[in-house]
Amino acid sequence: MIGPTGEQLGIKPMPQALSLARELDLDLVEVADKANPPVCRIMDYGKYKYEAAQRQKESRKKATNITVKEMKYRPKIGSGDFDTKTKKVEKFLQEGHKVKITIMFRGREVTHPELGKRILDNIAERVEDYAKIENYPRLDGRNMTMVLGPDSKKGKRKRPEPPTDAQIAEASAPVPPPAPAAAAPVPPPAPAAAVPQEPVAAAVEANADNVGGEEPTA
Secondary structure: OOOOOOOOOOOOOHHHHHHHHHHOOOEEEEEEOOOOOOEEEEEOHHHHHHHHHHHHHHHHHHOOOOOEEEEEEOOOOOHHHHHHHHHHHHHHHHOOOEEEEEEEOOHHHHHOHHHHHHHHHHHHHHOOOOEEEEEEEEEEOOEEEEEEEEOOOOOOOOOOOOOOHHHHHHHHOOOOOOOOOOOOOOOOOOOOOOOOOOHHHHHHHHHHHOOOOOOOOO
16 A cells, blocks of 8 residues: 655655744754654744753752761760751751761771660751651661751741841840939819808807997897
């Protein structure tokens, strides 16, 4: 059975396709060289390359590059060194990296693996809010290892932002003294009540008017 020809399928011969591409001021690009006949496409090849580069750039931005960091401890590590190293572990985890914790034993220290296990438990407790244990502690020769990984379900612990200059200036500004309370108005004194005149005082006044005269009649 003979299939349709290229002309019937709308496939133009190479010279005709090349002439059409030149008329449109475009490029004739071969996209399938192993096909019979080869498949070509009329396009702006410069624009195609630019768009492909942009898509590749965007895909690189979205891709997460997770690496495995390592932090080494000693069984008899001091509290200061422990805090310094553990803060670095927290930073690695918050940046999305996995962290391999290694406890290095020397000499007869390997006979006390509980010391290393205690350190690993303390580290796991410090980062339990945003990390998980991917490989539990195990003794490998003279080293005890544990692998921690960020846990997206728990989320990242947000670090407190440093105060701004305005907040520092506001906190250090002197507090003004409280304003004196306003004096309450003093009410005017109430008028004195009239004292009623006693009968004796009235009689005395009457006798004073009748001095040297007749006795007052009853």
